[in-house]
Amino acid sequence: xxxxxxxxTTRVAIVTGAARGIGAALARRMAQDGFAVAAVDLKAEACxxxxxxxxxxxxxxxxxxxxxxxxxxxxxxxxxxxxxxGPPTVLINNAGxxxxxxLFKMTADDWDxxxxxxxxxxxxMSRAVQKHMxxxxxxxxxxxxxxxxLGNRGQANxxxxxxxxxxxxxxxxxxxxxxxxxxxxxxxxxxxxDMTRATAERMGVPYENFVEKAAAQIPVARTGTPExxxxxxxxxxxxxxxxxSGQVIYVAGGPKA
Ligand code: NAP
Numbered sequence: 485x486x487x488x489x490x491x492x493t494t495r496v497a498i499v500t501g502a503a504r505g506i507g508a509a510l511a512r513r514m515a516q517d518g519f520a521v522a523a524v525d526l527k528a529e530a531c532x533x534x535x536x537x538x539x540x541x542x543x544x545x546x547x548x549x550x551x552x553x554x555x556x557x558x559x560x561x562x563x564x565x566x567x568x569x570g571p572p573t574v575l576i577n578n579a580g581x582x583x584x585x586x587l588f589k590m591t592a593d594d595w596d597x598x599x600x601x602x603x604x605x606x607x608x609m610s611r612a613v614q615k616h617m618x619x620x621x622x623x624x625x626x627x628x629x630x631x632x633x634l635g636n637r638g639q640a641n642x643x644x645x646x647x648x649x650x651x652x653x654x655x656x657x658x659x660x661x662x663x664x665x666x667x668x669x670x671x672x673x674x675x676x677x678d679m680t681r682a683t684a685e686r687m688g689v690p691y692e693n694f695v696e697k698a699a700a701q702i703p704v705a706r707t708g709t710p711e712x713x714x715x716x717x718x719x720x721x722x723x724x725x726x727x728x729s730g731q732v733i734y735v736a737g738g739p740k741a
Contacts, residue, residue, distance in 0.1 A: 494544065495622075496572045497721070498522045498565060500552050500609060501579030503530035505677030506628065509710030510576050513718050515543030519574060522565040524548045544569075552579045552605030562612040571616035574721050576626045577606045577649075582679060584638045584686055595641045602645035606652055610667075614660060623665035624721040627653050628713070631673045631736050638686075646671070650732050657730030666729040668720045673736025674698045675708040703738030 497514040501507035502523035511523045511531075515538040523531040523538075523545055531547035538545035546569060550561035565572050581601045583594035606627055617623025632639050633646040649669060656667040674680060676695065684694035699707050716735050719725055734740070 494518065494520045494570070495574060496520045496522060496565065496569045497574035497576065498524060498562075498572045498609070498613065499576045499578060500524045500550075500605070502534055502547075503527075505679060506672070506675055506710045506713050507576075507578040508534045509714040510578055510717055511545065512537060513711070513714035514574065514576070514721070515541070515545055517718055517721070519721075520544035520569055522546055522548055522569055522572065524550050524552075524561060525579070526551055552577075552609055553600035555608055558605075558608040558612050562609075562616075566616060571620055572613050573617050573620050573622055574624045574626075575609060575613045575617075576628070576717055577609055578628045579605055580628065580679070582639075582642060582682060584642065584683070586638055587640050590640060598641035598645050602642070603648045603652070606649055610652075610656060614656075614665065617660070617665045618663040621664045623660070623663070624725075625653075625656060625660075625665065625667040626717045626720050627667070627669040629653075629669045629671040629732060631671055631734060631740065633671060634740065653732065654730045661729055664726070666720070666726060668729060669732045670713055670716050670720075671732055671734045671736070672713050673702065673708055673734070673738075675710060675713060677710060680707075702736070706737065708735065708737060 497519035499511040502511040503525035511521050511534050515521045523534050525531050528547040528549040535545045535547050551557045583598050627649050629649045630646040632643045653667050653669040684691045
């Protein structure tokens with residue numbers, strides 16, 4: 485494994501929500517690209533499989549526990565990563581939850597949990613790592629938004645958070661650019677993970693029918709895979725992408741989903 489962007493030292497990449505789904509693919513891809521990976525999830529044990537997959541392929545990874553919505557937890561996490569692995573100069577804010585409901589049935593807790601994990605989580609993690617990035621004069625932040633930012637029935641909380649992440653991304657790009665730090669967002673369409681299975685279940689639709697119906701609406705005629713998102717992130721974090729910042733790329737098999 486080599487990282488052509490880092491000929492002399494191994495850079496450290498934090499991936500949140502790395503235990504499964506898109507986060508696990510992001511962690512594997514960062515390792516494949518030559519980064520040492522801090523795989524973060526609510527429980528460190530949940531990242532055992534992804535860490536094993538990376539290390540058995542010759543890469544470097546460690547599992548860490550943190551709740552991205554909690555300030556103390558985030559501070560402790562970023563300190564531990566810096567001490568045990570080196571300064572984190574790549575951050576992929578991927579951890580996420582759903583609490584879908586139509587507006588009239590959505591509780592304040594449904595709203596707060598989604599805002600806290602997505603929006604506050606992106607804020608707390610980015611604020612904690614920017615110190616290391618600005619000190620190193622190099623950094624890459626990749627935020628995970630969603631096509632739901634454009635509006636999606638039953639997801640007022642999630643759509644608002646994912647749209648907020650886009651404004652957050654553009655603002656950080658403006659603030660951090662002069663320190664060699666780029667900040668971009670990926671807005672995935674339908675990617676097959678446990679989260680999508682949960683959505684199908686909530687809608688009372690058998691998963692296979694849900695996927696088939698979705699694929700029929702997507703111009704490339706298929707649903708997405710976690711690797712589709714990982715390969716896009718791989719572009720954003722590379723050296724050659726240093727002039728690309730504040731962008732939101734929709735990875736949805738077409739212009740909208
Ligand atoms: P997933 O399979 O549900 O995985 C999400 C991961 O985040 C889980 O391992 C979860 O841990 C972890 N997590 C949740 N809350 C956390 C917290 N407070 N702190 C740390 N980790 C936490 O979801 P996914 O489908 O891979 O989605 C990943 C990201 O892509 C999310 O931001 C999601 O909104 C976004 N996205 C997904 C799709 C899609 O179609 N799948 C589309 C657009 C955007 P637990 O298992 O312990 O809860």
